[in-house]
Amino acid sequence: MSPVIVTASTEMEVSLLISGCSALPVAGFDHPGVYRGERGGSEVIIGITGIGKVNAAYATTLLLERYTPRLLVNTGCGGAFPGSGLGVGDLAVASSESLADEGVQTPQGWRGLDLIGIPVFEKRGEKVFNEIPLARDLAEQARFDAETRGYRTALGGFLTVSTCSGTAVRGTEMLQRFPGICENMEGGAVAQVALIYGVPFLELRGISNLVEDRDFRRWNLQLAVTNAQQFLLTYLDNLNARQQ
Numbered sequence: 662m663s664p665v666i667v668t669a670s671t672e673m674e675v676s677l678l679i680s681g682c683s684a685l686p687v688a689g690f691d692h693p694g695v696y697r698g699e700r701g702g703s704e705v706i707i708g709i710t711g712i713g714k715v716n717a718a719y720a721t722t723l724l725l726e727r728y729t730p731r732l733l734v735n736t737g738c739g740g741a742f743p744g745s746g747l748g749v750g751d752l753a754v755a756s757s758e759s760l761a762d763e764g765v766q767t768p769q770g771w772r773g774l775d776l777i778g779i780p781v782f783e784k785r786g787e788k789v790f791n792e793i794p795l796a797r798d799l800a801e802q803a804r805f806d807a808e809t810r811g812y813r814t815a816l817g818g819f820l821t822v823s824t825c826s827g828t829a830v831r832g833t834e835m836l837q838r839f840p841g842i843c844e845n846m847e848g849g850a851v852a853q854v855a856l857i858y859g860v861p862f863l864e865l866r867g868i869s870n871l872v873e874d875r876d877f878r879r880w881n882l883q884l885a886v887t888n889a890q891q892f893l894l895t896y897l898d899n900l901n902a903r904q905q
């Protein structure tokens with residue numbers, strides 16, 4: 662059976678997955694770092710992409726050229742928008758990914774790529790500008806599984822940015838662009854590459870902080886990445902049984 666690929670921006674976001682899949686480094690990869698292991702009867706390829714959209718797109722492309730996965734998962738930590746119902750340590754599942762700062766600042770305010778009229782992806786007349794729709798069935802199943810295991814979760818739009826929103830005002834501004842529950846810096850790029858390659862894609866992140874006036878004392882990166890990875894290990898345990 663073809664492998665599952667899991668990507669995240671940093672090592673701490675995949676360290677439990679690496680040990681839980683007994684994964685070993687794949688020779689020939691340095692940036693991104695790539696590990697290969699097994700979990701629940703699935704071959705699991707784990708990629709450490711580096712931070713931001715360029716690193717994420719580069720690493721995802723390399724991985725999809727090398728492997729032909731049946732599922733691509735992007736994980737890590739993220740910021741929860743107020744109103745999402747999410748708190749630090751909870752899990753957010755993406756129903757869409759929006760490239761939230763690709764557009765035009767006009768005198769009337771910010772506008773997306775539809776103003777320019779050039780989509781980031783087009784196939785058979787379907788044009789995708791900023792908002793990349795994701796596989797609803799994968800997202801709903803993952804959310805159901807996480808809720809069943811006792812995690813507090815939300816399913817909704819994710820916004821991918823180049824500059825983290827470190828103020829409440831900026832967070833509100835971003836939500837005026839696209840509806841969202843979670844902000845991050847890589848997911849939109851991974852989703853866009855998955856769309857180009859036609860690979861099923863799931864994004865699930867642990868909440869490390871709220872999108873608010875930045876106060877690093879209120880962040881908990883370790884809790885966020887631990888919860889996301891512990892859930893994904895159980896998700897991988899059950900994936901083969903579900904897909905047979």
Ligand SMILES: O=C(O)c1cccc(C(=O)CC[C@H]2O[C@@H](n3cnc4c(=O)[nH]cnc43)[C@H](O)[C@@H]2O)c1
Nearest residue numbers: 670712738739740825826844845846847869870872
């Ligand atoms: O502001 C800091 O000092 C600081 C220190 C360590 C990490 C950060 C990050 O912003 C982490 C960026 C990293 O994690 C994702 N992430 C987590 N929270 C957010 C957020 O509120 N907005 C956007 N991205 C976030 C992101 O995907 C990066 O990989 C800051």
